[in-house]
Amino acid sequence: MIFVTLEHILTNISFSIISIVITIHFMNLLVYEIVGLRDSSEKGMIATFFSITGLLVSRWISSGHFPLSNLYESLIFLSCSFFIIHIISKKLNHKNDLSTITTPSTIFTQGFATSGLSTEMHQSAILVPALQSQWLMMHVSMMLLSYAALLCGSLLSIALLVITFRNNINFFCKSNNFLIRSFFFGEIKYLNEKRRSVFKNTSFLSFRNYYKYQLTQRLDYWSYRMISLGFTFLTIGILCGAVWANEAWGSYWSWDPKETWAFITWTIFAIYSHTRTNQSLQGTNSALIASIGFFIIWICYFGVNLLGIGLHSYGSFTLTSN
Incomplete structure (x- = not known):
């Protein structure tokens, strides 16, 4: 109590x-x-x-x-x-x-x-035999850490796409703007000075494009760093899960729905990492792949719980006994 x-x-x-x-x-x-x-x-x-x-x-x-x-x-x-x-x-x-x-x-x-969840789902229950393993902490914690990092990186990529394809760039040119103040991290004063020195004799439109360029570069930088970190956690989590599955079910990989979507998630962000090695594919191309990955992560995380099927359906919304 x-x-x-x-x-x-x-x-x-x-x-x-x-x-x-x-x-x-x-x-x-x-x-x-x-x-x-x-x-x-x-x-x-x-x-x-x-x-x-x-x-x-x-x-x-x-x-x-x-x-x-x-x-x-x-x-x-x-x-x-x-x-x-x-x-x-x-x-x-x-x-x-x-x-x-x-x-x-x-x-x-x-x-x-x-x-958003029912009171019954808040209750802690006795672990089923398959979950009674030391691998529970390693596998699930790595997967959730990877989800957090990948979601953050994907959201930054989505913001980059919105800014890049927005027609009215005036929205991004005010120094007190929401996005600029969010991601320039106190460097507005420095950027203003740099802008005055570099674009001293250029048009006002150049000032706008300069801020837009700086913002997209900052978003792209942090998106790549977060996704790289999340991809590392995801790889470790999947490997730990494979070892755990072999101990619990006698097979490293069985193409269970959760395993299948985890593989799809890993593949999407592996493609993203590959695009980062090609300079011509960086920027909006890689951001588009990361944006797709944002939705794939939620399918991987909630998909099995919504359906309540497969070997990974513990804690599903239906609270059925597995």
């Missing part, structure tokens, strides 16, 4: 904090960036991470197994994974911040887990 109460408290705390964080973040983007508020949003993200982590730990202690056995727990872990991706991006370059992507993703996944 104490663990149920603790989970309820931590869920409400994390959801409340992340709601405040996303409000502060969009205030900074749409109105005026205040250093104090930006620091508060970062602290809020950390507090949310510890709340979600505490929730997972309490379920781990109460259930006696790593909390990745059903859809609710995997969604909570996915929301935690978005924060991990957020921290990784900060470590790669302290000026860079993907909170425009990671913060809404965190609140969306946690909101769906707590409000």
Whole structure:
């Protein structure tokens, strides 16, 4: 009973904090960036991470197994994974911040887990024999981390396509614009100075195209970094799953629906990685492939749960016994 109460408290705390964080973040983007508020949003993200982590730990202690056995727990872990991706991006370059992507993703996944699923699906159940393995932690955690990184990278690619094919480029030329302030990471002043020195005698249209070019380059840069990280996690997760499948079912690969879609997801992002090696295919071509991958990931993640079929149908929406 104490663990149920603790989970309820931590869920409400994390959801409340992340709601405040996303409000502060969009205030900074749409109105005026205040250093104090930006620091508060970062602290809020950390507090949310510890709340979600505490929730997972309490379920781990109460259930006696790593909390990745059903859809609710995997969604909570996915929301935690978005924060991990957020921290990784900060470590790669302290000026860079993907909170425009990671913060809404965190609140969306946690909101769906707590409000979109039935109360019965929130309950922790005894693991079926196939899931009673040490591979559960390694395989599922790697897959969810890969989903988080790939989704972030794919969303950046979608933004790149929207910006590239938008006719009215005036939307992207204001220094206080949402997208520019989101992805230029405090470098607007530097870019303004560079623009004045490089385009001193050119037309105003060149100024606009310059900002648009800089923004698309920044989106493409971070999209590639996030997808590369996610593709690495995905490869590790699939390999761990193959070893686990051999132990549990006597076969490394059986073309189960979940395995098939995981292979399709891996293939899509392998093609994306290949296009990045060819300079003529970079930019919009590779972004288009990543955008397709965004939808493939959701099919891979939710497809089996919606259908409730196959060897990976644990935690399906129908709550049927497998």
